Amino acid sequence: MKKRWVAGLAVSALFAGLLTGCGNSDNGGSGNADANANSNAGTNAGANAGTNKGGNSGQSGEAVNLRLYTYGTEEAYNWKATLGAYEQAHPGVTIELVQLSEKGDTMEATKKLDLAAASSEQIDVLMFSDAASYSQRVALGMAAPLDDFIAKEGYKPEEDYKVDTRLNGKVYALPGKFNPWYVLLNKDHLDEAGLAVPTDWTWDDYADYAKKLTKGEGANKRYGTYFHGPQNGGWMEYLKLKMENQPEGAEFLKPDGTSNLDDPNFRATLELRLRMEKEDQSSVPYADMISQKLAYRNQFFNQSASMLTIGSWMNTEIGGTDKVPLTFHVAVAPFPKNNKEDETGLTPVTTDYVAVSETSKHKQEAYDFVRWYTTEGQIVQGKNIPAWNGVKSEQVAGIIDTILSGTKNPELVDKASLVSTLMNSKASQIIAPTSYQAEVYKAINEEYEKLILGSQDIDQAVANAQKRVDEIIAANKK
Template structure:
């Protein structure tokens, strides 16, 4: 069961506290009886409001236009919100106001969990059963994490992190494109791909897209070994004494200070180095980024380059690590507002959108989670015309469409504070103020104290 004490109700700040969330109008499509007012069976045109954070011009407008042309009885309006704290607050306030939101996309699992706890999200199980919509056949066994034994969302995309590699540098070093590797093997590649000194030095590696963020990349890494909820043992105790956390810091220290194959943390942070810029200017041979980075590789106007980019999976901690880390997985969790009075129509649109409907978003790097999608078409849309000029297409398909086990977290207690602790203590290790052992010991102590006193 979800811990409803975690939810800080936005209703208090918006003056809507008097509204009873439990009376938000949950419907059971299998219960029979009269159709709901304004539902899909009404003869009048149903108008739905669909909220998402992707800019209209990046595909959502075309997707909605496609639906509206084919379904004159159900017309959808796309409403964009910005995926930051202010934007999410605006969405959640609107969820409580009747008629403002019928469907919406969640871009973080912790946000979705809070909304489920506050009864803002409609369970989909009844709709799934009624329409005999085979979730496993369409999305696989692990695409959906249930809460309270109920299905609240269907993912629209798979977001894959990967290592982009300059293929010219690979060929120069006579190295094959990795199909699976550990951090030890990654370090070997980084050493062989590093060349030169001073301002003209070519780095072998840059972990991180924008300037270094310790928690973000540690999180992605340790989950390959530890799986979901890697930072927690239980509600009151962190898992930061697990050897995986120290191992990640040891790897970064080794690459930066010993092997000197990656820009030192302090230099990267002070100079606000960006992995995409370093990679596309040829100043680093490998950069860890994600599907969204494809847009920059295609943008030869702002990032002029003539080399081919190859793709490798992100490194595992050990050869037996079975997961793909926190930077990869199912995303764009599409849900129905429990307060909507047009849920039947909203379900019809949701079902279409998460299968064939979100095709217009593919070219901006949003790879569908739908297992029946045409993979060759997806590759063509993501990589653009004449992709062989800029991409090693086969390695792209191998990484993006890999049959792997993704990680979905369900525990987020004091996550923002734990992230701050990890960043602070991890920075001390990377700049040499503490050993990695001292840093993770401090992380553990501070996180446990925080969790113990938190309700």
């Protein structure tokens, strides 16, 4: 096992470039910022925490010490109160927190986790910040399968949680926080245009809203929407808009590693982006985003764009901050569907993948903690919206109140639309990333640039992207 980890360290370096979990950076890739809400939220639930989930821990009478390896900071994860609540409810079990990055840097934390595993340190519980880190380390044998524990407890993870964490038919982690993508709306602009806050809409509706919200010309023009990607092979969510709201096939590659670019929804996404920028002129030009290094926060909060499709790590900023103040009313709408009859709520999602170490000598106790932490423990923690379906709407509302209380003007936020959107969001199936994912992203990004900048048409863009991705796949099979 140790040899597999050591050999995997070189591979993990390739994935470092894919770890785009930096929601605090406008140009860093897919967001995965931690909510920075009041650290005392939810601790009142601690007295009774754990009575339903993970009830076997410490029952043998033997003292058990579990080591939890995490990138999560105290500020973002409220560890002292959370772990204290678990220990109080499970006498004989202690949770030793191993902080891998003082600043919550997921890339730094992942490198340290790999080194700890290669050094055979005692690891009982692991946390991964993204699907790439999770799937790669499952392939290296670092995480134990949880299916037997789940069967023993008698529940279905796909029903208990909003995020499907299965890889190759097995569950190796349970999801913690739940950060779905959604649409931020300038409600003042909507009111001005006579538009309602959408609760169930399509991309055609989105494009129609963007046209009606666009106003003015030249340097003072206000655009209906702003898309913050793709950029240098990052922020690729913006080239999968009509793929990501499907239960399966939300990625550029299929589960078997073959290209998924023949999916009509890939072409449809390119058509949507092309139509909104070139025909409707309702989205901020791609050339402006790249040449001016535009920041999505500024585009929305400065009211240069009326709608912003983005991840819900923005919950901690939606009410405005000292750096980026809020001066208008904000509402939230769900990620749009392709067709009216499609399932509502499917959207790109980031989460914490909480796993049991394959080398743990206390797998049952470690699983009990993981199960508790990803259910009642999320309420105790009070920092993020849980991926657990057992959370009630009033509990979500309470967490949102806590998060918004950390912003400058929470009264300007339409909390009802935010809670409703978060409660009804769910993730599509995870497709394990490949070691050459970055090459695939870069190739598709480059072909999109040629399309949007006018050097090739959409037929050429799709064909060239398919050709290049097929070549990348073939080269990596040798």
